[in-house]
Amino acid sequence: MTSRWWLPRRAVQTGTILLLASPVAGFTFFSGNLASAELAGVRLSDPLACLQAVIGSGVLIPSFLFGALLVTSGYFVFGGRSFCGWVCPVGFLTELGEKFSSKVRRGGRFLPLATGRYILAAVLVTVAATGVPLFEVLSPIGIMGRAIAFASLVPLLVPAAILLVEGVAAPRVWCRSLCPLGAFYAIIARFSPLKVGFHRERCTGCGDCVAVCPVPEVLEPLWDQGACRVCAGECTRCLACLDICPERALSVGFRFKKEPHSVTDVGRPIEKSAP
Amino acid sequence: MPISGIVVSCRPEEASGVAEKLAGNQGIEVHGVLADGKIVAVIEADTIDAEVDLVKGLQQMEGVISVQLAYHNFEDAAPEGAHPAGF
């Protein structure tokens, strides 16, 4: 029996969409979208949106900053890119997109994962220089959030374009390599305590986990360097590897021992394993 | 093209004479002479200035007491208050 992490994950993804739509149905416990929201009286803000707004306008509202820090610390605990795997509606959309595209295989490697960091840097530089919050203007996440809450459908062209590009040429290129928010969370995720662990003794080497992983690069150290946990920030904690592994060789948790260097074949530092 | 309705007041006994003189002017149509010495006329001119000159001229005319403007139209386009109705 393997685990069934996909179930809660789909539930959270769907729940996010429902939450975004809840004001339309007349509920008042939630308002806003993923850029900034109020849930049961608690103000939450996307740290990158906050960063852009503050840099771009020079206006700083303490509660706004607090909301951003709250979200940052939350994602720090659960592993930053868990946002991508569990919350982000664009991630949800592209995942669904894959299901309908037989050509696309998971984990297509089009651009290096690191591209996102440069885009993030470029966004912040642009914001500082021009005052135009570049990512908030183009963000498919915001667009989808507003499409759900306000039925503003025209901008959905952007996520549609992403789906098209991914479906035809570059699988998963947006989430893996381009999204600056993903890159931002990847930086936090590196240090986050919640990680996927690897129990080498159970592994039969069937390769299913790599096949199912949207970012197979993060599993490579387990093979190549004999690491016993996934350290790379790019891991979205989607836990698909846990679900697929017939031997339960992977698990998720807060406490994994530090890298037992003795078992690594080559002994290269783990940090370099991430691309 | 400005079109105006005017009332020219004269002494009753001179009214018909003035009316004849008025009718002789180009751009003036006399529509009626009332018993109390009022002449109802319509004047037409190329510009508002020309019209004002015309009225000034009338005021100088012998037998004329006053010239009163009753109606003034200076637009050629849609009539006042006109609008497409019902849709």
Place this chain on the structure above:
Amino acid sequence: MPKERDDSGISRRRFLKGGALAPLALALATAGGASVYLRPGEAHGFVLRPPGAIAARRFLAACVRCGKCAQACPYHAIRLQDRSVGIGTPYIAARQIPCYLCPDLPCVKACPSGALDPKTTEVEKVRMGTAQIVDREGCLSIRGLRCEVCYRQCPLIDQAITLEPRHNPRTGEHTIMEPVVHREKCVGCGVCENACVLPKPVIVVRETVEVQRDSYDF
């Protein structure tokens, strides 16, 4: 541990293909995106922002496009732009639904980022824009008809808009009651623009006029 995985590393061929295709795709996406977003549109002219909005350029940066102000508006007057650099930012289409100046300004309270200045607490001090009569010849009231709908609907009646009566020389016995906007009082809520009975409103909200000039002449 099997070694026959073919996707463990990036093959040279794949890398080249990716390297060539990716910029192409990016360029295409940019072109597509730009055509949708950066169309010259509302963002370049005057956009009527919700009460308390800070100066236009800073507003575009400070607004995180979360839509909370729009959700807070009880009249659904606040909409979100769906194109150009102002995408996702709130605006008021006064001709459809104007700002009715809620005394507690729920939109300002909802704004998380300060794009709507939280110091805005009095509706009379709001300056979203300034109403202007843009077509004096078209204005029914100035033509002598008893319309003055903008004046009577103005939430700051007799302050932001007053009626200035003067003799109507065309009929000789009626009064022209001309609505006159007072810039120092007008909050720019757009109720007048909304109420104007003409197909194209002759009174509209334009950019806030800071300097008071008198364009009102007989």
Place this chain on the structure above:
Amino acid sequence: MGLSRRDFIKACAAAAAFAAAGASVARPEWAEAAEDGITWGKAPCRYCGVGCSVLVGVKGGRIVSTKGDPAGPVNKGLNCIKGYFLSKALYGKDRLTTPLIRKGNRMVEASWDEALDLIAAQYKKAIAEHGPDSVALYGSGQWTIQEGYVASKLMKGGIGTNNLEPNARLCMASAVVAFMNTFGSDEPMGCYDDLDLGDTYVLWGANMAEAHPVLFSRLIDNKLKHPKVKLIDIATRRTRTTKMADEFIAIKPHGDLAALNAIIHVILRDKLYDEAFVAKHVSFKRGKENAPYGLKDKEAFNETPADVKNLSFEEYKALMKPYTPQWAQKVSGIPAAKIEELARVYGDKSRKVNSLWTMGVNQHSRGVWVNNLIYNLHLLTGKICKPGENPLSLTGQPSACGTAREVGTFAHRLPADMVVMNEAHRKKAAGIWGVPAEKIPAKVGLHTVEMFRAIDRGELKCIWIQCTNPFQSLPNLNRVRKAAQSRKAFIVVSDIYPTRSTELADVVLPSASWVEKEGVFGNTERRTQQWFKMVNAPGKSKEDVWQLIEFAKRMGHGALFPYPEKGMHRAIFEEYRKFTLGTGKDLAPYGTYAKVRGLRWPVKANGTETRWRYTEADDEHVAKGEGIKFYKAPNNKVSVWFRPYEPPAEVPDRNYPFWFCTGRLLEHWHTGTMTGRVPELRRAVSQATVELHPEDAKRLGIRNRDQVRITSRRGSIVLTAEIGGRGTPERGSVFTTFFDEKKLVNEICIDAFDPLSKEPDFKKCAVKIQKA
């Protein structure tokens, strides 16, 4: 008639010049000038009592444009915003186009024959079983004169019941009674020219700026031209009129009765009256007092000649002694010094004083008395029947004067000031109608409020409502609507759109409106205006006259209406005109009205109009040398009535602490049946709001645009609060408008009415206010 655009403008210019020169000459072709295939015709505006003239542009069988008629003497080419969109009122999407008959809860389309046969059968059945007084016809001040005349002849001369009422009962019945008991003849002695010629205007409870827009613009122009002109606004609410007035005097609801008496007191005390005028023209009278408020069904109160006591001037002065300004200050809220000042305004011989009033005075549980007291001011000071100084009761419907008053479509009236109680009058009417004199019953019919109460009591079996919307406009509406909902009577409604009345009807008939038929209206200043049919009514719609005559044929009274199909309207008018000749209400031949923009009756032998009645200067019925002669009053003497103060029917108390008042606004008219179909007017004002005084609102925690629940002993309703907007009621009172068909505000109103005029008081009742 192929006139070019230029010729048309010229025609307009000439017509205006003729009007300015004081001559009412107009050439018929001016009314029809062609331009771009548009044919223009003249018509009076369909809305209020001001009576603006409009030009109606028709192309392809459809009205494509309307505009103020430059030759119209009232408006000189101007309109208010309602008039500007006049044509659109006819072209709403939901025009009724076919007769509908109720089948259970559904309305089923029917033919005219089916509908009319059904109505006739129901009426016949009711008459056979319960007598002619079990049926009624409820009409309108928006009826044309022809419609009103046919209705009167059918009901009074044909069916034999006086159960005929116009909605004008709700509108100016108080003015009618006061005109009759003071002057012996209905309708004003003055006219709109007084607005140009006077120098002092006292408004008693009238928001002229919104209710009589074009007229107000004329009044303000007088003020702009002449610095001496003073406008004093006495009201319970600060309005747009207040804004343009020189002085606002706040008065408590019902306080007018006290204030007017106190002003008269000062005029008498300080000898500000015109001794010679009083001696020559005035007789003093005291009527019946301690009048009821009509709250009980069938409560009867009449002031018969036996109840009237003649007084000497000295007796009258003695009676007026207790009404000191100090006393009035307490009752009316007007400071005593202000009352003294007002008395001196009326008494100032160098001032030409005009009093103007409308619903604030008429919709009043002592409305006739207040009207009487205003006349007293003018009669004591002799400021009457002179150019520029007159009392003028402003009306609210396009033909409240023409159809309701002149034709006499009230339960007690016959055409031209005659009444059913008077045998000679009945004989004269019967003579003209060609029916036996006994046919017209002497018993006064049911007045409006009683008419609808009689439905509730089950006494009235059939009622036909034309051209009005009583199930939105009547007071104490819950009772009336419940009675109709329980199908206690057979209800027929003729209208042009679905209304809150058609929804309760058993038969709904589609009517033609305004220029879809030919007609004549009479406005406030006695101006009779005619128009021709210009377009066809949509679908199977038929004009009300046709409906009534077809019904009459089925009732066996077809012989009463032997009018030719072509020229029917002319024939009806000419027949009606016979009533007016020689009575001082003389009308001109129909053909004259077709040519002019209206004439003010009495029309002189030479075909010209009369601007001021009862004066030798203008009225042909007064011989040269007689000066002023009130020739319609008994002994040529008008009555100054002693009318004491009596409290209102319902006063705010601990449970219902606020006064409640209803009224009109500029953008919409009456119950909004027409203006509600004009998208532009709906955009301008979409819903009824309740106005509160800012301090009251603050105390109750109500802010602008909050939802507010208003509750009276009769009903409850939720409205949006409006604070500091177009109107501000005085502390302790609230105001709302009645045009909004979604908000039946009249459910709140009390059905107390003036005992003499039977006009309900829509301006005062007690309510409580809560934030909803």
